[in-house]
Amino acid sequence: MKKIIRITTVPISLKILLKGQPKFMSSYYEVLGISSGGQELLDVSTDEGIRVLPVEMTRTISPLKDLKSLYILYRILKKEKPFIVHTHTPKAGIIGMLASKLVGVPNRLHTVAGLPLMEATGNKRRLLDFVEKMTYKCATKVYPNSNELYHFILKNNYAKSDKLKVLGNGSSNGINTSFFDPNVVSETDRQKLKSTLNISDEDFVYVFVGRLVGDKGINELVKAFTQISEKNVKLLLVGPLESDLDKLETQVLKTIESNDKIISTGYQKDVRTYLSISDALVFPSYREGFPNVVLQAGAMGLPSIVTNINGCNEIIVKDINGTIISVKNMQMLYDAMMKFYLDKNYFLKLKSNARQMITSRYEQNVIWNAILSEYKNFEKNV
Known part of the structure; x- marks a missing residue:
């Protein structure tokens, strides 16, 4: 052999x-x-x-x-x-x-x-x-x-x-679309995690999965999220801080710690339950090859907000299974997040396409x- x-x-x-x-x-x-x-x-x-x-x-x-x-x-x-x-x-x-x-x-x-x-x-x-x-x-x-x-x-x-x-x-x-499938997470497990993280059924949850570093757009994400004044919104950050390579801005780190609408979980071996309790992936990275997390979120039925970079702009088709914004543009990020939250018909259309767009191509x-x-x-x- x-x-x-x-x-x-x-x-x-x-x-x-x-x-x-x-x-x-x-x-x-x-x-x-x-x-x-x-x-x-x-x-x-x-x-x-x-x-x-x-x-x-x-x-x-x-x-x-x-x-x-x-x-x-x-x-x-x-x-x-x-x-x-x-x-x-x-x-x-x-x-x-x-x-x-x-x-x-x-x-x-x-x-x-x-x-x-x-x-x-x-x-x-x-x-x-x-x-x-x-x-x-x-x-x-x-x-x-x-x-x-x-x-x-x-x-x-x-x-x-x-x-x-x-x-x-x-x-x-x-991506293994049998593994990343919303049906594999039980309602009991979803409700248990939501209770642990203090997330209610009325909350609209934006989720980011990955390393919490500058190159992933976390500084812009946190700043954009803090401008959202609606009560029933949460930001779920699933991933480790890597301060040795690309440290976040000091004020952003303080905001993550102090804002009770921002939930930072650290690294998680299995992200499926976290994706299953979320409504939309927000992935404002500066650069990628072909990001697995966008595939995973889509397979779990989540529409995505991504930046116009390698991979992201191929997985996501604008206004079909998500939307695409400019890199490092906090205003566009805020506007996209608000559109997902306020325009229910638009959001539900993207959500209905999310999984099929992954299973058919990847x-x-x-x-x-x-x-x-x-x-x-x-x-x-x-």
Whole structure:
């Protein structure tokens, strides 16, 4: 059985963003997962039934640590002799593709799921541009997980079109619409959570799921929400604070703590019940690849307010299953939130389309089989 190595910078990407995919692929190949160490990497081994190896990688620019990671990964690849190395996330991409190139791995694949460099400027942007080009140069195939990313890569001359391919309608992993289904959450569980969070049946609940950082638009979201004077509205923030990388504004942090209409739950392993007690997803991110949370919310029957960025503007079709606003535009965000709340006919129309728009385009098995087909094609070319 041929060997495939999947590499991410941190294990949460293997555990959550690619959930189920390694197990599916292990029916056809020997699959080895590599990421930074810790309990989550061990969880991947248990959940997916694959072998894993730790290679510490940082998410920040750290030349000495990166060289050490490169050396360790080079030695692993030399020993394992994989048929395919498939990387995800920027740091794993450059280290994984460079090590694979040095070893001579025949099929070096990199999935692009969002580019942090989009928000960078000056010397940092130039450095990240160089790293991105180097990653794609070392890869034999690059998979942007949205059409917008595909065109961004071409526009910035990171790679030629013959090296790029978008699989299906986009997404790195698709979505299991049997798992993310509003019918799987019982009314008892919904009412129990609402009671715990002090949410009434009369409340209109906006929900955000993800890291609570500036790049996700949390500063604008909190400011826009505080302008809503209606009584029966709540904002549910489901996700961890990451103050080390992209800290929120001080006043915004104070507002989250003090405003009794804003409920911050921290990280939640299973977000389905939280989505099931919400009315609409608000996702004002500055940049994305192909955001899973917008797929998840839609599959749970929620219309979405998203920014006009990669992925979001492909999952959401304006005035069909949600609406699209400009990035960093607090006024547009406020207006969209108010329209959802005040215009019931408009809101119910979007809600009625939400789940079908996901199930018809992004079912998980379609994406998995598209990736498997790519792998099989490489076997034919041997």
